[in-house]
Amino acid sequence: xxxxxxxxxxxxxxxxxxxxxxxxxxxxxxxxxxxxxxxxxxxxxxxxxxxxxxxxxxxxxxxxxxxxxxxxxxxxxxxxxxxxxxxxxxxxxxxxxxxxxxxxxxxxxxxxxxxxxxxxxxxxxxxxxxxxxxxxxxxxxxxxxxxxxxxxxxxxxxxxxxxxxxxxxxxxxxxxxxxxxxxxxxxxxxxxxxxxxxxxxxxxxxxxxxxxxxxxxxxxxxxxxxxxxxxxxxxxxxxxxxxxxxxxxxxxxxxxxxxxxxxxxxxxxxxxxxxxxxxxxxxxxx
Ligand SMILES: [Zn+2]
Numbered sequence: 598x599x600x601x602x603x604x605x606x607x608x609x610x611x612x613x614x615x616x617x618x619x620x621x622x623x624x625x626x627x628x629x630x631x632x633x634x635x636x637x638x639x640x641x642x643x644x645x646x647x648x649x650x651x652x653x654x655x656x657x658x659x660x661x662x663x664x665x666x667x668x669x670x671x672x673x674x675x676x677x678x679x680x681x682x683x684x685x686x687x688x689x690x691x692x693x694x695x696x697x698x699x700x701x702x703x704x705x706x707x708x709x710x711x712x713x714x715x716x717x718x719x720x721x722x723x724x725x726x727x728x729x730x731x732x733x734x735x736x737x738x739x740x741x742x743x744x745x746x747x748x749x750x751x752x753x754x755x756x757x758x759x760x761x762x763x764x765x766x767x768x769x770x771x772x773x774x775x776x777x778x779x780x781x782x783x784x785x786x787x788x789x790x791x792x793x794x795x796x797x798x799x800x801x802x803x804x805x806x807x808x809x810x811x812x813x814x815x816x817x818x819x820x821x822x823x824x825x826x827x828x829x830x831x832x833x834x835x836x837x838x839x840x841x842x843x844x845x846x847x848x849x850x851x852x853x854x855x856x857x858x859x860x861x862x863x864x865x866x867x868x869x870x871x872x873x874x875x876x877x878x879x880x881x882x883x
Contacts, residue, residue, distance in 0.1 A: 629673025630699025749806025802847025
């Protein structure tokens with residue numbers, strides 16, 4: 598009788614262990630310094646004058662802690678852009694327009710350190726796209742698996758002329774040793790750990806091979822990390838972004854993420870939304 602009782606208690610404890618692999622997945626939202634201030638019409642020309650305002654925006658980066666390994670989603674502006682060094686690494690026009698305020702402490706390696714990790718511990722780096730504020734520090738992760746759409750790699754190396762203008766792809770971010778990294782070249786969506794908790798979503802339009810990430814947290818909430826598929830809330834309010842490889846694909850991707858949000862009761866986190874980051878950035882989601 599007593600043995601049966603103990604068995605029942607043990608069985609009860611087993612039943613309390615969550616059955617999904619998402620139990621321990623948590624996500625931290627941080628930024629590679631800020632851009633701005635500048636007028637929102639500089640990024641979203643479709644916004645009418647009466648709704649225009651100056652914005653100072655985050656450069657979103659995500660740390661995903663999964664039982665099978667640590668993931669970084671986007672690596673921000675190159676470390677050289679820190680502390681006024683912008684013009685040593687970027688075209689002067691981008692420095693003058695974007696006004697990056699990044700300090701060396703804001704760079705992803707230091708952010709990881711603050712959270713108790715090291716760059717060596719990062720198993721996978723997912724790069725949304727190869728623009729200067731998203732792929733900037735992949736060279737800090739030579740041992741990681743680099744997850745990127747195959748088309749985006751091609752575009753990064755040889756962007757069309759209209760994409761290359763202004764210097765938004767910075768070759769120095771991904772040349773040299775980065776050529777020999779291990780790239781998991783995707784052609785569409787991908788279930789990163791095979792358990793449905795971290796899913797790469799193909800969201801082209803902003804660039805040829807842009808991708809977003811969906812995370813199912815241990816607590817049951819689903820986050821859609823759009824990165825530049827949706828810069829900020831205004832893009833959901835009907836004002837399309839001003840920089841697109843394909844407007845048609847961009848609109849399809851915005852609609853795709855909205856439908857996923859509605860079907861899964863998910864929350865979309867934007868790449869560059871000043872208000873959303875002020876309210877929700879710099880913390881863990883579990
Ligand atoms: Zn961006």
